[in-house]
Amino acid sequence: GENVEQHPSTLSVQEGDSAVIKCTYSDSASNYFPWYKQELGKRPQLIIDIRSNVGEKKDQRIAVTLNKTAKHFSLHITETQPEDSAVYFCAASSDDYKLSFGAGTTVTVRA
Amino acid sequence: GAVVSQHPSRVICKSGTSVKIECRSLDFQATTMFWYRQFPKQSLMLMATSNEGSKATYEQGVEKDKFLINHASLTLSTLTVTSAHPEDSSFYICSASRTANYGYTFGSGTRLTVV
Numbered sequence: 483g484e485n486v487e488q489h490p491s492t493l494s495v496q497e498g499d500s501a502v503i504k505c506t507y508s509d510s511a512s513n514y515f516p517w518y519k520q521e522l523g524k525r526p527q528l529i530i531d532i533r534s535n536v537g538e539k540k541d542q543r544i545a546v547t548l549n550k551t552a553k554h555f556s557l558h559i560t561e562t563q564p565e566d567s568a569v570y571f572c573a574a575s576s577d578d579y580k581l582s583f584g585a586g587t588t589v590t591v592r593a
Numbered sequence: 594g595a596v597v598s599q600h601p602s603r604v605i606c607k608s609g610t611s612v613k614i615e616c617r618s619l620d621f622q623a624t625t626m627f628w629y630r631q632f633p634k635q636s637l638m639l640m641a642t643s644n645e646g647s648k649a650t651y652e653q654g655v656e657k658d659k660f661l662i663n664h665a666s667l668t669l670s671t672l673t674v675t676s677a678h679p680e681d682s683s684f685y686i687c688s689a690s691r692t693a694n695y696g697y698t699f700g701s702g703t704r705l706t707v708v
Contacts, residue, residue: 516696525686525699526637571636579625579690581697583636 484509486574488584496592501559503587505572508553512574515548515555516581519568526571530557562591596620597689599700606677606707614672614703616687622667623689627697628660631684643670677707 485508495501507515513534518526532539532546532555539546543562548555559566572584596619606612616626625644629637641657643649643664651657661673670689674681687700 514696523684523702523704525701527699528696531696579627580639580642581627581637581688582639585636 484512484574484576484580484582486572486582486584488572488587490587491585492588492590494590494592495562497564498561501557501562501566501589501591503557503570503572503589504554505556505574505584506552506554507574507582509574509576510553511576513577514575515546516573517544517546517557518571518573520571520586521568529570559589562589564591564593567591595691595698597623597687597698597700599687599703601703602701603704604706606705608678608707609676611673611675612677612705614674614685614687614705616670616672616689616700618668618689618698621689621691623670623691624667625690626664626670627688627690628662628670628672629686629688631686631702633684637686640672674705677705679707681705682707 488505516531517529519529520526530544530546532548543560545558567590570587573581575581598617600615628640631637639652640655641649641651643662645664645667649662664670686702688697690697
């Protein structure tokens, strides 16, 4: 099955700085890579996703890059704000629809 | 669009009793629904995948007789935790997918506490 590894497990950044989270996956058949933000006790919220036919995608302060050859993808958050503090999960799936999640990154934005 | 409703949001039950959790897709037909369990400060672990009208497919290590899943319609899936024990206390979340191209929509989660 798919194995998704995520680093770092915790990330503390100064407000206004950038945050980068990296994930690797094992299954070359994976073709969908979403990123979720989860606040304590709440459901995961999709913040951005990318499919295997695209190398990069950007939505305002959030961007995701995908390197299919190396089987890794990254989340970039620019101009971080205190409300960006949360746990972020990467995930991967193939045509069987099953999402495999990374272990999560706790992001803290210091004011 | 793409709203998934999950109930109850919190439940406390006595050890040995059963608890049913409902997951409904409100504005779309979900061909596939997924059930996850999340322990504190951990990731989401897939428990099972259910398709409407067929038996659920359970992940390795998940007891199918303990976690009963029913996907009777394209808008409703239920998870019943049978003979619950304190170690079953966790956050259970469902998600629904129309097709892979539409992504996944998560329910709001159910905090189960077994005392």
